Structures are given as structure tokens and as C-alpha cells.
Amino acid sequence: MPNVVIAMTMWSEVRQNRGEEQEAELKKVNWKTLLNKCRIKRFLGTYDSAWNIINYYKRHQVNVQVS
Numbered sequence: 001m002p003n004v005v006i007a008m009t010m011w012s013e014v015r016q017n018r019g020e021e022q023e024a025e026l027k028k029v030n031w032k033t034l035l036n037k038c039r040i041k042r043f044l045g046t047y048d049s050a051w052n053i054i055n056y057y058k059r060h061q062v063n064v065q066v067s
């Protein structure tokens with residue numbers, strides 16, 4: 001699973017500090033076992049944000065499949 005990304009969404013729906021608290025909670029509790037197996041990225045609902053996630057993998061020469 002090293003090539004899997006969990007893209008966190010809805011950042012425009014919450015205050016940034018609240019979103020960061022929720023993100024930290026998910027990483028600490030719910031996704032703790034996933035953190036060493038996959039990447040967690042923020043998707044900000046924009047074209048640029050989507051490409052930032054995809055380009056991370058392109059820079060590391062990983063084949064990208066979006067589903």
C-alpha cells in the first residue's frame with residue numbers, strides 16, 4: 001500500500017484549526033495503522049490541489065491510477 005493516498009476533503013467546510021484537530025485525531029486513532037503503509041494528503045477542492053497530490057507520486061516515479 002505504499003502507493004495509496006487517502007485524500008482528505010471538505011477543508012472549505014470547517015475552520016482550519018478545527019480541520020487540523022480532526023486530521024490529527026484521525027491520524028492518531030483511526031488511521032494509525034495506515035500511516036506507515038500509505039500517504040495522507042489534503043485535497044482542497046481545487047484543480048491545483050488535485051495536481052499537487054498526483055505530482056507527488058509522479059516525482060517519485062510511481063504509476064498513477066485515479067479511481
